[in-house]
Amino acid sequence: MSAVDAVDAVDEDYDVVVIGGGPGGSATAGLLALKGRRVLVIEREKFPRYHIGESLITGALPALEILGLRERLDAMGFTRKYGGTLLWGKDQGTWGFRFTQSSLYEYAYQVRRADFDALLLTRARELGVHVVEEAAVRAPVLDGERVVGVTYAEKGSKQTRTAGCKMLVDASGQNHVLGQHFSMVRWHEDLRNIAVWTYFQGCNLYGGTKAGDIVAENRPSGWFWFIPLSDRTVSVGYVTPIEEYKASGKRLEDIFHEQLALTQEVKALTRGARRVSGFRTIRDWSYTCERFHGPGWALVGDAAAFVDPLLSTGVTLALRGAVALADAIGRALTEPDSEQETLGWYERNYRTFLDSVLDFVRFFYDRTRHKEEYWDKAQQTIDPRKLRPREMDFAAMLSGLTGINDIFYPPPAA
Numbered sequence: 043m044s045a046v047d048a049v050d051a052v053d054e055d056y057d058v059v060v061i062g063g064g065p066g067g068s069a070t071a072g073l074l075a076l077k078g079r080r081v082l083v084i085e086r087e088k089f090p091r092y093h094i095g096e097s098l099i100t101g102a103l104p105a106l107e108i109l110g111l112r113e114r115l116d117a118m119g120f121t122r123k124y125g126g127t128l129l130w131g132k133d134q135g136t137w138g139f140r141f142t143q144s145s146l147y148e149y150a151y152q153v154r155r156a157d158f159d160a161l162l163l164t165r166a167r168e169l170g171v172h173v174v175e176e177a178a179v180r181a182p183v184l185d186g187e188r189v190v191g192v193t194y195a196e197k198g199s200k201q202t203r204t205a206g207c208k209m210l211v212d213a214s215g216q217n218h219v220l221g222q223h224f225s226m227v228r229w230h231e232d233l234r235n236i237a238v239w240t241y242f243q244g245c246n247l248y249g250g251t252k253a254g255d256i257v258a259e260n261r262p263s264g265w266f267w268f269i270p271l272s273d274r275t276v277s278v279g280y281v282t283p284i285e286e287y288k289a290s291g292k293r294l295e296d297i298f299h300e301q302l303a304l305t306q307e308v309k310a311l312t313r314g315a316r317r318v319s320g321f322r323t324i325r326d327w328s329y330t331c332e333r334f335h336g337p338g339w340a341l342v343g344d345a346a347a348f349v350d351p352l353l354s355t356g357v358t359l360a361l362r363g364a365v366a367l368a369d370a371i372g373r374a375l376t377e378p379d380s381e382q383e384t385l386g387w388y389e390r391n392y393r394t395f396l397d398s399v400l401d402f403v404r405f406f407y408d409r410t411r412h413k414e415e416y417w418d419k420a421q422q423t424i425d426p427r428k429l430r431p432r433e434m435d436f437a438a439m440l441s442g443l444t445g446i447n448d449i450f451y452p453p454p455a456a
């Protein structure tokens with residue numbers, strides 16, 4: 043993709059243009075519109091559209107509250123998730139965590155992303171964001187070093203349009219439009235995994251408040267997720283290193299069936315269940331961009347970095363990043379001289395949280411430990427003075443640090 047030099051003809055002008063209408067993009071756009079900004083979202087697909095990433099943690103809820111969506115989420119009938127059940131590490135039996143151990147919130151949700159993402163994009167529209175769907179961003183428009191807009195094309199049209207802006211937000215997810223453009227994507231070689239997943243009905247769910255638990259069960263070279271969605275459909279996926287998959291010479295769905303038969307908990311939960319969809323796969327998702335901002339642009343959500351699905355932090359990072367980025371851009375637009383400082387603050391906070399998630403995920407992937415060692419690691423990471431029980435710190439880590447530790451500290455004073 044080649045950059046376009048500043049063009050004379052700009053079709054439309056906005057304060058902020060956002061690439062992508064997923065959670066990161068919709069939330070950033072909606073929050074900036076709430077601050078009175080003129081915002082355009084350009085989204086490649088027509089919503090609702092399928093997306094993986096169905097298990098939310100309570101860390102996502104503050105952003106959803108600011109957007110005024112909490113009651114609607116309850117009304118939409120998404121499965122309530124009160125915690126997680128793990129068959130992980132050396133311990134033979136199941137163990138787990140409850141959000142109430144550490145979070146201000148009792149439960150999060152297991153969501154069909156098509157519906158969840160459509161709700162967020164609709165909310166952005168309600169807040170005054172101009173949304174163009176079925177339009178793909180092609181390249182940033184540059185004026186010297188500074189990004190001043192984008193070119194994009196609507197589906198089925200040969201015409202390239204240009205939108206000008208004071209700030210461009212890349213929320214294009216794993217497509218990382220600016221990451222590719224500026225060659226900023228750095229892969230985490232030790233987390234080069236592949237996932238294969240499908241959907242079941244008729245599973246044997248737990249009772250009571252555990253019915254909506256995510257279940258994670260490790261295998262010697264991978265792990266399963268089990269995520270109960272509404273209408274008793276369950277998402278079941280297997281994650282394994284790409285190298286192991288390649289070396290096996292087997293088809294992914296055969297590996298899925300073989301490994302599922304060797305699980306304890308997931309096998310029991312899916313016994314007698316019916317598979318109701320085909321298999322889907324995705325690979326190569328763990329990376330961090332070298333920079334999260336530059337003159338006239340910033341990255342949020344998966345466009346900035348994605349660690350691994352193990353802790354279900356993806357949507358939370360996108361939403362909490364959106365809150366911080368909207369604050370930073372809000373200030374930078376009011377006081378243009380502060381742009382570098384305020385976006386620098388955003389990047390530092392985002393990276394600090396990402397680094398602790400990454401460090402914890404790497405430790406958690408070592409499945410030769412007892413649960414107490416995972417609790418200890420959580421304590422070292424977020425509570426080094428041991429002010430709380432280590433089990434509580436573990437629950438705090440797995441809830442996205444709501445309530446006890448905050449991800450983003452207040453922005454620098456104006």
Ligand code: FAD
Pocket residue numbers: 061062063064065066067084085086087093094095096097098099177178179180213214215216217219237324327342343344345348351354355356357358360
């Ligand atoms: P996305 O949701 O990907 O949105 C990006 C949007 O940009 C898309 O709608 C796309 O169409 C649009 N776009 C892309 N390119 C262009 C373009 N050129 N022009 C215009 N629009 C464009 N997270 C969780 O929280 N819980 C989980 O349980 C979980 N499980 C996961 C399992 C797997 C196997 C993987 C790979 C990820 C998982 N995630 C999970 C992560 C989660 O899916 C992402 O972190 C989350 O979707 C990020 O949101 P986003 O808004 O940054 O990007």
